[in-house]
Amino acid sequence: MVLKSHLLLLLPSTVLLSAITTVASKCAAGVLPTPSVFGASVLTLDAVESTLESTSIDFCNVTLTYTHPGQSDLIKVWLGLPNAWNGRFQGVGGGGWVTGFPSEMVSAISQGYAAVSTDGGHDGFGEIADSWALNSPGNVDLYALQNFASVALNDMTVLGKQLTEAYYGNPISKSYWSGCSTGGRQGLMLAQRYPGTYDGILAQAPAVNWEFIAAMFWPQWIMQQIGYFPPQCELDAITTAATIACDELDGLKDDIIGLTGQCDFDPSTVVGQEYACSNVTGAISKEAAEIVRKTWRGATNAEGVLQFPGIAPGSPLGGIVGTTCDASGVCTGKPFLITTDWHRLFIQKDPNFDPYNYTRAGWDASFHASVQQYTSIIGTSDPDLSEFKNSGGKMITWHGMADQLIPFNSTVHYYNRVLGLDVNTTDFYRFYSAPGVDHCRGGLGAAPTDPLAELVSWVEDGKAPQTLAANRTVNGTGWKKELCLFPLSSIYKGGDPAVASSYLCE
Numbered sequence: 444m445v446l447k448s449h450l451l452l453l454l455p456s457t458v459l460l461s462a463i464t465t466v467a468s469k470c471a472a473g474v475l476p477t478p479s480v481f482g483a484s485v486l487t488l489d490a491v492e493s494t495l496e497s498t499s500i501d502f503c504n505v506t507l508t509y510t511h512p513g514q515s516d517l518i519k520v521w522l523g524l525p526n527a528w529n530g531r532f533q534g535v536g537g538g539g540w541v542t543g544f545p546s547e548m549v550s551a552i553s554q555g556y557a558a559v560s561t562d563g564g565h566d567g568f569g570e571i572a573d574s575w576a577l578n579s580p581g582n583v584d585l586y587a588l589q590n591f592a593s594v595a596l597n598d599m600t601v602l603g604k605q606l607t608e609a610y611y612g613n614p615i616s617k618s619y620w621s622g623c624s625t626g627g628r629q630g631l632m633l634a635q636r637y638p639g640t641y642d643g644i645l646a647q648a649p650a651v652n653w654e655f656i657a658a659m660f661w662p663q664w665i666m667q668q669i670g671y672f673p674p675q676c677e678l679d680a681i682t683t684a685a686t687i688a689c690d691e692l693d694g695l696k697d698d699i700i701g702l703t704g705q706c707d708f709d710p711s712t713v714v715g716q717e718y719a720c721s722n723v724t725g726a727i728s729k730e731a732a733e734i735v736r737k738t739w740r741g742a743t744n745a746e747g748v749l750q751f752p753g754i755a756p757g758s759p760l761g762g763i764v765g766t767t768c769d770a771s772g773v774c775t776g777k778p779f780l781i782t783t784d785w786h787r788l789f790i791q792k793d794p795n796f797d798p799y800n801y802t803r804a805g806w807d808a809s810f811h812a813s814v815q816q817y818t819s820i821i822g823t824s825d826p827d828l829s830e831f832k833n834s835g836g837k838m839i840t841w842h843g844m845a846d847q848l849i850p851f852n853s854t855v856h857y858y859n860r861v862l863g864l865d866v867n868t869t870d871f872y873r874f875y876s877a878p879g880v881d882h883c884r885g886g887l888g889a890a891p892t893d894p895l896a897e898l899v900s901w902v903e904d905g906k907a908p909q910t911l912a913a914n915r916t917v918n919g920t921g922w923k924k925e926l927c928l929f930p931l932s933s934i935y936k937g938g939d940p941a942v943a944s945s946y947l948c949e
Contacts, residue, residue, distance in 0.1 A: 536622020843880030
């Protein structure tokens with residue numbers, strides 16, 4: 444039976460979808476063929492004709508569940524098949540522990556794409572992984588992690604493509620992947636492990652080196668070691684001072700550090716400087732300056748060797764250097780939950796473990812264990828993209844330089860390794876920097892206007908983008924800019940700063 448309420452299985456109510464009562468002849472569980480993927484068994488398939496709320500866009504709303512026999516998993520796949528199909532297929536990525544965001548399918552469906560996403564076998568919207576990470580204390584559910592890391596991504600694509608072509612009775616012309624953060628990591632995973640799956644991959648602000656997930660706790664551990672958790676106002680004052688010092692390196696004073704690699708600001712130079720935010724006042728301490736310095740530097744081992752790069756100067760510090768203060772002004776750490784999950788559940792395999800309790804040796808051992816035990820499962824730092832290149836694939840990555848969660852320099856490091864293997868990397872993979880942009884979006888900088896459209900143009904028309912069109916709003920006015928192909932940087936050359944021609948990539 445097709446139930447009207449089944450639509451809620453595809454998209455949360457906040458996405459504002461509504462089902463219509465008319466069921467198209469093809470959009471029914473009894474009409475659609477049951478798809479298959481090697482190693483899996485499809486359990487249920489439901490379909491209902493639906494309409495995107497406040498639009499006239501009709502689509503077939505398909506939900507299927509499947510399992511990998513012997514693994515005790517149950518994975519859900521969502522597929523949206525618009526009546527006005529553009530002939531293309533789009534996989535939609537997730538974020539955090541969420542394998543796929545069904546809400547992100549709305550944009551793809553509205554543009555005529557057949558769109559697919561998956562829950563990867565677990566509910567990631569609770570933000571923490573306690574419900575699925577462990578089979579029991581000491582025992583990680585490696586099948587669940589494997590599904591989240593890679594397997595479910597390929598499964599949903601194979602299943603989605605079969606249903607799409609059966610529904611329309613025509614082959615898919617081109618297929619694309621679009622995702623940011625976890626979705627960016629997923630894009631790289633598909634390029635590295637399933638290189639022929641997508642013709643074009645948009646891997647934005649990717650969690651490219653999985654070591655970052657352990658390193659995100661570094662500033663929290665440093666604050667614990669120093670014995671001081673600064674109020675956010677104090678941390679923000681240091682960020683502001685760095686921005687003032689390095690703002691005009693790119694030729695334009697706009698409260699953005701456009702050349703973070705050339706910003707050599709030393710936080711210790713503002714120790715003693717007063718700060719004030721509402722009812723919070725004080726003077727910048729040497730402890731806070733050291734915390735910020737080590738955050739920008741990144742996680743290091745006992746010998747001072749870099750384990751993972753830090754976020755760039757000018758990035759908001761509240762993401763990984765988060766603190767919260769009570770009414771009396773006593774502050775404690777407020778870590779990003781995903782990193783504490785990783786240390787508790789996956790490295791130590793103990794839900795009650797507190798990563799603030801690491802010794803110096805304990806920190807180094809945990810970081811090594813994270814790399815050693817999990818890189819083969821979820822790591823996407825393999826620079827060898829030759830199979831993806833040979834399959835004809837094209838990939839675009841852009842990353843905000845003010846990313847407060849995934850360091851911009853981690854993508855720089857990965858891309859340099861890809862370039863080291865293939866001097867013609869830009870023939871199939873291009874990376875662009877976005878000064879002043881936060882994680883995936885936000886910040887004062889110019890974010891890409893429509894990078895997916897530029898990827899489609901590259902794949903289908905052979906027009907490789909030299910820059911990515913971007914825009915920002917300054918005092919209510921739209922500014923246009925072009926994001927530069929790495930390693931070039933956008934330099935202001937004079938004239939109207941709201942006009943893209945006032946900048947050059949150098």
